[in-house]
Amino acid sequence: MRGLDLGPSVRRLRLVLCGPGCPRADAHGPGEGGPVKLRKYQEDAISAVLDAVTGGQLQRVAVVLPTGMGKTVIFSHLSRRWIMDRCTKVAILVHRDELISQAVDKIHQVDRDLKVGRVKAGTWDLDADVIVMSVQTVSRPANLAKLEGLASLVIVDECHHASAETWVATLEALGCFSPGGPPCVGFTATLSRTDGRALGTVFQKIVYQKDILDGIAGGHLVNPRGKLITLQAGLLDNVKVSGGDYQVADLGNRLTDVNAPEEVAKAYAELAGKRPGVCFWPTVATAIRATEALKAQGIMAATIWGSMDLEDRRRTLQAYADGEIQVLTNAMVLTEGWDAPRAEVCVIARPTRSPALYVQMVGRVLRPYPGKEDALVLDIAGVTMDHKLATLADLTSGRVKEVQDGESLAEAVERTAREDATAVWALEMARSIQDVDLFRRSATLWLTTDAGCWFIPTGKGFTFLWPDDDDPELYWVGWRGQGGGGSWVSPGGLALEFAMALAEETAERDPGYSKRTASWRKSGGASAAQKDMARRIGLEFAPDVSKRELSDLITVRLASRALDPAFLKVKEARRVSRQA
Template sequence: MSFTPRPYQVDAIEALRQGWTTGKNRLAVVLPTGAGKTVVFSHLAHQMLDSLNGRRVLVIAHREELISQAAAKLLAVDPLLKVGIVKAQHDDHHDADVIVASIQTLAVARRREAIQDIGLIIVDECHHAAARTYMEVLQHFGAWDGVPVAGFTATMTRVDGGLAEVWQDVVFRLDILDMISDGYLCDVRGKAITVDTLDLNKVKTRGGDLVDGQLGKALEDSGALDAIAKAYVDHAADRPGVVFTPTVATAQAAAASLRAVGIKAAPVWGDMGREERRSTLAQYEAGEVQVLTNCMVLTEGFDAPHTSCIVVARPTKSPGLYVQMVGRGLRPAPGKRDALLLDVMGAASRHKLASMVDLTEREIGQAEEGKSLRQVAEEHVANEKRRALAARIEAEEINLFGSSAIRWLRTEDGTWFIRLTGAMFLFLVRDPGTRMYRMRRWTQAHGVHPPTDDVARPLPEALAWLEQQAKVLAPGAFVAREARWRRSQPTTKQLGLCRRLGVTVPRASTAGDVADLIDQDRVGRVLGQLILPAA
């Protein structure tokens, strides 16, 4: 069987199956974009068929692209499954074990009435389920008569409400910060594109969010699209990206502005011809188009992991919509270190707009320019725990990733480390099956060995402990975060070493940036060759 489920995916399935034994049958799972919702419900369908006594599984998808993805994943999980598709002219449900159907087709009474013997309903992008069409379809198939229903979404929010009428409980949630910490998603760094001439106060609200047409006109009239193009050249010239806009006209104009500054860009929108849209998406996948601009058609079902820049040129009051947009850029891919979020801002606004901190449900304070989501969260945790940590670290005040004098780095696989001058570095290893970490030291002469106080600690505390040990083991021998040399131009020797190592150096990198790349490569290679001792 392909697509072996990850540990949290197994937990999500178990939470649903346990939840259905408690008397509630309409249950939801919230997983961040990139967590593999389709893999989870494909395994769920495969596991549940034996207990349905001959009845079938119905998967309800919101968009055409999601139908194809779901059918492909179901067959990858179990190639022997009979998967039928019901949409438009397709009506392959008669002998199927699992039926994947579009909500638009099921909205037609005669089409849904032809489908019999449904014992499990799976709803993809289930934040749409409060809509009248979904309610009618779910009622028809027995959702209010005890048939188990599993809903999957990245965000259980809907600006006009009503979801509580459908879903009785959310039985499993995974926060985006957990996904980033575990290496399943890329960290994201935000930068505001402030357009002083963009006055969002003149844009009205309808249905809980800014009106698309008025918002599009405000963006076009203010010169915001040219500002976006300039910002893309300045901050993301080497990144493939997606721009979200409120209208088709704005998407087309944004693509034109990007092309005018030398960025290969193309628009996509909902009513675009099917073949033309497929061709454009294929060009983006192949690297022939660097940036896609779109009128809100890529918020669901779009899977291009190499995307490393997201431009939110559709300011929104909906955290759910914001998560859907930004999530398109967080999937990991070879050579991808992080995702860059360019957030279009206007002059002071009366509207409370969603921002980067809304990607997580945790309270982490305000995002700061240049800091990633994980850095903001960890700094918040560190600030909260600073008083408790002080007694254990001899009252030395440590503000992780903030005022710390030490330069922290991570390898490509997510291992935190501090390089000390000479052939030594300190790093953290995670205890299997937990969110606790232990310190390890590596030297050229002695390899890996643990400290005397080999205690597993939560990540913020472990980072603080590691920093303290660096100062004890090698006072002044660590890489200083604010060293003056770090701001200078890279040396010829540095660049030559990067070429020999096969390390790509982004444009506008400083000497410090290049030194970090070299350290990350070297430490990653060393750790990759080690068999670490059991914790």
């Protein structure tokens, strides 16, 4: 490996991996008030936004990232930087009143030093650094005048709503359409709509974009696999269409007529087994009926709906998070602002023509979770004359034209690569997704540093994979001690499968080695000692963080400090080489 020249010398390994002045693994981080560290693509998204809006040419821009890739983390960091640079307020717009608390909680997880206010029915807390506002409240005519000059930056969460009249009126009141007014930055999983309202009338440019395939290839999302639940032929024929999509009441009646709740429950029991999931139905009546049908199959289920008592909803969602409920059915209220990484199965029992809505529904089950290898998407379908239904292919930004029944997105990419020899992106993407899949299915606990270096934590250090200088498909295996020192384990570059096997064998020799399935990783909340350690190295975490989650956060921070200074140099050298 000429690029790093790591030989048997322990001192040389320490210098190359860490470099002069690099913080030791036991050194303190940026302090207790420091924000959660960004992933590389999150940093790139912020840079793209700032480059676009500070140049004066663009005032309203959008960032498109799949659910699960940290949009809230990005705009929380963006808010913090904006406030520190300008000492002015930032306004964040959310779709509904009940989403405000979730946004505030996430912002505080990123940086608890930010003073965050709320504006919703009965509450106008404007004396804050960041003001999270419900469009339901501020778009009322009597309230719009209060928004003038409120903030120097406006952030729009789930900005695919932003072309609606209430949103446009709110943005106008905030000055986002006035020359010299505050920049507006929208965040969403998709900018597509079916109601005829062009988002181009609001946003001038998408300045940063990734889709679900990028998330899978980077190891940030799990790979979804689709299965069809075929009901009566002509299921959607003659169902009324309103605003470009199926009218929910008419669709609900049609699904009831063909006993869809009962058929879906049988299919869930057969195809999903004991996997936890969420079912999206068009109406409260169909969602409740589906819950009863699931219970009849021996599946513990519960229903969530819009007008449900908030305390009852909180208890139900907590029971689901605790594993007491296997399946949640809902009438389209869990499409946004609901995070449940343990959910593995998504039932699209609300067929839709809207790629935006489809992406929102499927996105609920794509977050990684211990023991979660992939996600299962069950689509209601029938032999129909309507060929405009959104499908798994809509998750790929048009890169895959079709995902076949039973096929995963990764398999669809591989098939595309085989069928179209000119699809270079498909070949590269298929390789990246296959690599991530290998790590996920391993019984060994593999983690990645902030810069993307795969490693196994052990009691004394980290066993890691290092890219070969000359062959992008080969990896060296190395070991790095937490306090410094280390050595190469492999005699040269190895194919990924062999490199992984050697790394796992090496890690298992360390008495402190712990498997992914270790019993302690299933235990409850983090200990006081863990939290003290996390604060000393500058980590932020939720008050109810689990022992497993905080352990992984600490480990990644320490490994990143040890490995990333050199790893980033390797990545940059490769980037320059590809461009040459």
